[in-house]
Amino acid sequence: MRLKLVNIKEIATYDPDSDSVSRVEKQELLITDGKITAIGSNLGQANTEIDCQNCLVTPGFVDPHTHPVFWQGREIEFARRIAGATYQEIAAEGGGIRSSIAGVRKADYQELRQAVKNRLNRFLNLGTTTIEAKSGYGLSTESELKSLEILADLNEDHSIDIMPTFMGAHAFPAEYADDPDQYVDLLCEEMIPAVARQGIARYCDVFCENGYFSVAQSRRILEAGSQAGLIPRLHADEFEDSGAAELAAEMKAVSADHLMAVSGEGMNAMAKAGVIATLLPGTTFFLGQHNYAPARELIDRGITIALATDFNPGSCHIQSMPFIISLACLQLKMTIEEAFTAATYNSARAIGMEAKIGSLTVGKQADVIIWGIKNLMEIPYNVTDIPIRNVIKSGQPVFRLD
Amino acid sequence: MRLKLVNIKEIATYDPDSDSVSRVEKQELLITDGKITAIGSNLGQANTEIDCQNCLVTPGFVDPHTHPVFWQGREIEFARRIAGATYQEIAAEGGGIRSSIAGVRKADYQELRQAVKNRLNRFLNLGTTTIEAKSGYGLSTESELKSLEILADLNEDHSIDIMPTFMGAHAFPAEYADDPDQYVDLLCEEMIPAVARQGIARYCDVFCENGYFSVAQSRRILEAGSQAGLIPRLHADEFEDSGAAELAAEMKAVSADHLMAVSGEGMNAMAKAGVIATLLPGTTFFLGQHNYAPARELIDRGITIALATDFNPGSCHIQSMPFIISLACLQLKMTIEEAFTAATYNSARAIGMEAKIGSLTVGKQADVIIWGIKNLMEIPYNVTDIPIRNVIKSGQPVFRLD
Numbered sequence: 001m002r003l004k005l006v007n008i009k010e011i012a013t014y015d016p017d018s019d020s021v022s023r024v025e026k027q028e029l030l031i032t033d034g035k036i037t038a039i040g041s042n043l044g045q046a047n048t049e050i051d052c053q054n055c056l057v058t059p060g061f062v063d064p065h066t067h068p069v070f071w072q073g074r075e076i077e078f079a080r081r082i083a084g085a086t087y088q089e090i091a092a093e094g095g096g097i098r099s100s101i102a103g104v105r106k107a108d109y110q111e112l113r114q115a116v117k118n119r120l121n122r123f124l125n126l127g128t129t130t131i132e133a134k135s136g137y138g139l140s141t142e143s144e145l146k147s148l149e150i151l152a153d154l155n156e157d158h159s160i161d162i163m164p165t166f167m168g169a170h171a172f173p174a175e176y177a178d179d180p181d182q183y184v185d186l187l188c189e190e191m192i193p194a195v196a197r198q199g200i201a202r203y204c205d206v207f208c209e210n211g212y213f214s215v216a217q218s219r220r221i222l223e224a225g226s227q228a229g230l231i232p233r234l235h236a237d238e239f240e241d242s243g244a245a246e247l248a249a250e251m252k253a254v255s256a257d258h259l260m261a262v263s264g265e266g267m268n269a270m271a272k273a274g275v276i277a278t279l280l281p282g283t284t285f286f287l288g289q290h291n292y293a294p295a296r297e298l299i300d301r302g303i304t305i306a307l308a309t310d311f312n313p314g315s316c317h318i319q320s321m322p323f324i325i326s327l328a329c330l331q332l333k334m335t336i337e338e339a340f341t342a343a344t345y346n347s348a349r350a351i352g353m354e355a356k357i358g359s360l361t362v363g364k365q366a367d368v369i370i371w372g373i374k375n376l377m378e379i380p381y382n383v384t385d386i387p388i389r390n391v392i393k394s395g396q397p398v399f400r401l402d
Numbered sequence: 403m404r405l406k407l408v409n410i411k412e413i414a415t416y417d418p419d420s421d422s423v424s425r426v427e428k429q430e431l432l433i434t435d436g437k438i439t440a441i442g443s444n445l446g447q448a449n450t451e452i453d454c455q456n457c458l459v460t461p462g463f464v465d466p467h468t469h470p471v472f473w474q475g476r477e478i479e480f481a482r483r484i485a486g487a488t489y490q491e492i493a494a495e496g497g498g499i500r501s502s503i504a505g506v507r508k509a510d511y512q513e514l515r516q517a518v519k520n521r522l523n524r525f526l527n528l529g530t531t532t533i534e535a536k537s538g539y540g541l542s543t544e545s546e547l548k549s550l551e552i553l554a555d556l557n558e559d560h561s562i563d564i565m566p567t568f569m570g571a572h573a574f575p576a577e578y579a580d581d582p583d584q585y586v587d588l589l590c591e592e593m594i595p596a597v598a599r600q601g602i603a604r605y606c607d608v609f610c611e612n613g614y615f616s617v618a619q620s621r622r623i624l625e626a627g628s629q630a631g632l633i634p635r636l637h638a639d640e641f642e643d644s645g646a647a648e649l650a651a652e653m654k655a656v657s658a659d660h661l662m663a664v665s666g667e668g669m670n671a672m673a674k675a676g677v678i679a680t681l682l683p684g685t686t687f688f689l690g691q692h693n694y695a696p697a698r699e700l701i702d703r704g705i706t707i708a709l710a711t712d713f714n715p716g717s718c719h720i721q722s723m724p725f726i727i728s729l730a731c732l733q734l735k736m737t738i739e740e741a742f743t744a745a746t747y748n749s750a751r752a753i754g755m756e757a758k759i760g761s762l763t764v765g766k767q768a769d770v771i772i773w774g775i776k777n778l779m780e781i782p783y784n785v786t787d788i789p790i791r792n793v794i795k796s797g798q799p800v801f802r803l804d
Contacts, residue, residue, distance in 0.1 A: 075783040288732040381477040
């Protein structure tokens with residue numbers, strides 16, 4: 001089965017060989033049995049041709065930090081926050097993460113699966129062909145396993161590829177408010193072994209921050225995860241410098257995420273250990289704040305940056321990687337090439353998938369976006385108008401799922 | 403010809419009678435010969451019914467500040483700015499507004515018309531059913547008249563309604579750099595009379611700012627415009643307090659726009675004179691800055707706020723009013739109801755059209771958005787994912803123009 005993309009204005013992709021963004025004009029792209037088999041001129045006959053209407057072609061986006069397994073949106077709480085309510089007031093009204101936890105625990109499997117599936121459709125329509133997806137709105141053994149089961153189920157059934165992460169350490173459930181260490185015991189002694197037996201999750205994530213999971217608690221959880229075969233990754237130093245970046249380095253985590261308050265020592269430790277910094281500028285934006293992560297400092301220290309949406313119902317209800325690229329350019333002061341690389345190849349690295357996806361390279365899986373614009377620069381220049389004409393996943397056109 | 407919208411979850415609209423946002427559930431909306439003729443239950447038979455799939459219905463957005471008559475995007479300059487180039491460097495490379503001026507002057511009428519038409523299609527697809535649109539990238543009598551002629555031509559030919567503004571005082575063309583007052587003479591003595599004879603423009607706009615058109619020059623231009631029948635409006639106090647808000651009050655301008663640097667005195671003068679403040683948070687965002695206009699102070703002083711995109715190729719390449727509403731909530735600290743009103747009814751007031759459009763009120767033109775979401779709060783909550791199912795302009799479905 002040969003599919004050929006013709007009449008391409010520009011193919012833009014990070015090129016691992018030259019370690020730079022390549023932008024070539026007037027080439028064709030040949031896909032054979034779901035893989036990229038040639039990029040060049042006069043590539044011969046194919047079963048199907050797609051006319052790219054003299055427009056841009058890029059790899060599909062890889063989003064390495066999402067929380068899509070929740071029951072309902074929290075737009076009421078959003079409206080309360082916009083109108084000036086405090087977190088305390090919202091929590092007292094039954095809002096905040098606890099409402100999401102109640103929702104997932106109560107939700108019927110099929111209905112929750114359908115809600116998540118609708119969100120996967122939207123990711124694909126926005127050009128995202130692979131996501132990392134976390135559990136973490138159940139916080140009981142049963143509901144965390146249910147969340148991961150839904151991700152595995154949809155990974156089979158849906159075009160998008162999902163890399164599942166167990167995040168029972170997302171928050172302390174209300175029933176453990178008085179004895180948080182008892183919840184850490186539950187995580188390490190019951191939940192992680194059960195997740196390992198279930199065999200779905202690839203990563204173990206912890207919200208490591210003063211006032212949430214301490215460095216000591218996070219270390220214990222990530223070590224238990226490691227022993228069960230789950231690769232560590234962290235929510236690190238989002239609100240204040242809590243030493244989480246250093247823990248990420250110590251644990252050889254694949255990625256430390258957020259990092260708005262990371263210290264110089266934390267950055268140095270990450271650089272030395274080769275931890276990827278996954279930045280989530282959508283969250284800063286969605287919270288109406290301006291304390292964006294120090295992207296240029298991270299880059300200057302030689303740390304690889306990946307970009308992700310952090311899609312979740314509370315602090316970042318954004319699914320668009322093109323918009324995250326705009327934010328990276330405008331707020332993180334990354335160049336367009338840096339942001340584009342961070343949203344494709346580096347984000348594939350942040351989930352250990354760069355050998356298979358993240359660039360338009362012969363031999364890789366054919367995850368491709370066909371745009372309605374002419375060149376790479378127009379992606380952030382268009383900000384919120386996402387002119388995508390077609391999305392191809394593993395060689396199959398999949399755009400406009402409803 | 404009767405068109406009925408059925409199976410509506412929520413109709414959200416500013417209600418002029420109660421001076422508040424009304425949100426009613428489970429009503430139908432009847433359109434007869436392009437006008438709203440009833441909102442309620444059991445509205446009887448119609449020629450056509452549209453099933454709103456238990457979703458939200460709102461008025462179409464009114465965008466009261468746009469600059470759509472330009473030749474090409476300036477994404478190369480955007481990329482240079484993101485990479486750290488200064489305005490001086492960009493100008494030296496042939497970028498900035500002067501490249502747009504060269505483009506419009508040289509452009510073939512039909513090709514320029516087509517470029518503008520494509521942008522109008524995008525406005526409509528994003529739910530904007532009426533725009534104010536400025537000339538101002540020609541800055542010669544001939545090219546300003548050409549720009550206005552294209553707007554009049556497309557207003558006839560295109561579903562979107564256009565309120566045209568003459569803005570020859572957008573910048574000083576290079577040929578008058580050494581003698582700016584001579585360009586003011588040209589504006590007042592040749593261009594404004596020619597624009598008046600042409601009979602297309604309804605408004606006259608000036609970029610009143612220290613280093614651009616001074617208060618004295620702006621007053622002279624707006625007075626010449628007034629005498630020729632053009633209603634004054636201003637770009638005011640965008641970079642620094644230049645006394646432009648006071649001039650807007652003195653001239654009884656319908657609207658003063660931008661206002662990031664407006665003074666207390668300027669606000670008091672606007673309040674007293676009833677000048678509308680049209681805020682453009684997309685520009686602050688697109689420039690990567692944080693000096694958003696003082697929306698709450700303006701509201702506290704009793705000034706009516708309208709929201710607009712400022713769509714233009716240099717400082718704000720954003721066409722989405724839903725995203726502007728998000729920015730208003732997150733950055734201007736407006737409530738959802740305030741931002742929604744500012745993007746519909748108040749923005750209709752900012753172009754003198756509130757008797758005809760800007761709310762879903764019996765007797766008004768049927769400019770309607772049918773959404774893929776359930777309620778008003780989800781518009782800003784979705785940020786960049788604009789789930790619009792259908793747009794109705796003067797009673798005609800017009801969504802998905804290419």
